[in-house]
Amino acid sequence: MMEIKTVSIIGLGALGILVGHHLSKKMPRENLRIIADQKRVVRYKSEDVFCNGERCDFNYITPEERCEPADLLIFTVKNEGLTEAIDAVKNHVGENTIILSALNGITSEAIIGETYGMDKLLYCVAQGMDAVKVGNELTYENMGMLCFGERSSELNNTEKVRRVVNFFEHTEFPYEVVPDMYRRLWSKFMLNVGVNQTVAVFGSNYEEIQREGQAREMMIAAMREVMVLSQKEEIDLNEEDILYWLNVLNTLSPEGKPSMAQDLEAKRLSEVELFSGTVLRLGEKHRIPTPVNRELYNRIKSIESQYDTNYAGQPRLT
Known part of the structure; x- marks a missing residue:
């Protein structure tokens, strides 16, 4: 079974910062990539991004930069930014990439799947987080967790699920595998x-x-x-x-x-x-x-x- 070693995140709002900050302490810096356009990268680097008072040392990459596909790609954008984000991540999607969409609503997986294929997606929701983001500073008491799984229970013990479970165990990221994820x-x-x-x-x-x-x-x-x-x-x-x-x-x-x-x-x-x-x-x-x-x-x-x-x-x- 392939091991998840590289992760790309698009969307540096509250959830993106929270997930990225945690993973940045558990992975080699170059293996965690925050996808953002050049204008945002300049702003993030000049103002810095903070999580519970700690400066986030993120590895930023623009959509145009060529790179090896990610093993795990996480969407944490707002819904109105989804179309733009789908195009922005194209260099990060390869044959074995697993995609998690932590967007609100009930449609983002299907929308992403139209471009990259539903076979790459696991259904996902973030829950239990009480973060507040003001400007470039995020604060939270409860980190919450990512809940994920296949659409229905009869599909749930797949290699995609096991790969993500192993990665979250290794990085000590809170998670729950949900049998009937839809x-x-x-x-x-x-x-x-x-x-x-x-x-x-x-x-x-x-x-x-x-x-x-x-x-x-x-x-x-x-x-x-x-x-x-x-x-x-x-x-x-x-x-x-x-x-x-x-x-x-x-x-x-x-x-x-x-x-x-x-x-x-x-x-x-x-x-x-x-x-x-x-x-x-x-x-x-x-x-x-x-x-x-x-x-x-x-x-x-x-x-x-x-x-x-x-x-x-x-x-x-x-």
Whole structure:
């Protein structure tokens, strides 16, 4: 079985920094590559990137640079940067490359697979991280983990899965192999629809939804709308899945906040189309009302409409 020795990461947002910083302490520097365009590389090198107060000593590589394909390629970009990222990683994908996509939502694997083939992909979600990124500085209390696996349980003990397990064991990276990973992808989507959007519209942090009150009730109601739709899509999420995520949320730092809340605070366009936008479209498809997600969608769009459009419209790859 081939050993994973080289890793490439694209997307230096909160998750990219967290994963990259950990791996940079466990691998030879030249074997871990952070893919970024020249403009970003100049900025990262001039300003530095910090994780829990430590300077990150990253090995940057531009998309144009020729290199050996990566054994493991990890996408940690925002959804709106996915198309650009898929093109940017082409020099890093070879015959034996394994691809993990830690993006939010339920579609990124299929989109990446259209270019590089689904045979290279394992389904993946990041969970349990309570990181906050302000400028070039990331702080977190809980690192969380990457959950990954094949789409369905009958495929799960494959060589791809075993190669990633061995690598994460070797680098002491927290992980979980999930037997029915497509279902977990939907389950994490349900969480994001609830927690990301609710904390964002309340302008708060995890503490707001960890305690009883209006925000927590709204979050759970938004998640239940996804649960109902999942049953129409033959995924069959249930109340036990909601309870699972409520228990995970209780472990997070109360001062932490999800990415959408951080986006709205920084006056960046959010992933609202990926969350409630998807819920509304599925609701129309199945003729099921989704009033909570409609309210969240409208409120977030209203907040974004107050931005300076010249600033907010800038694309992001991080």
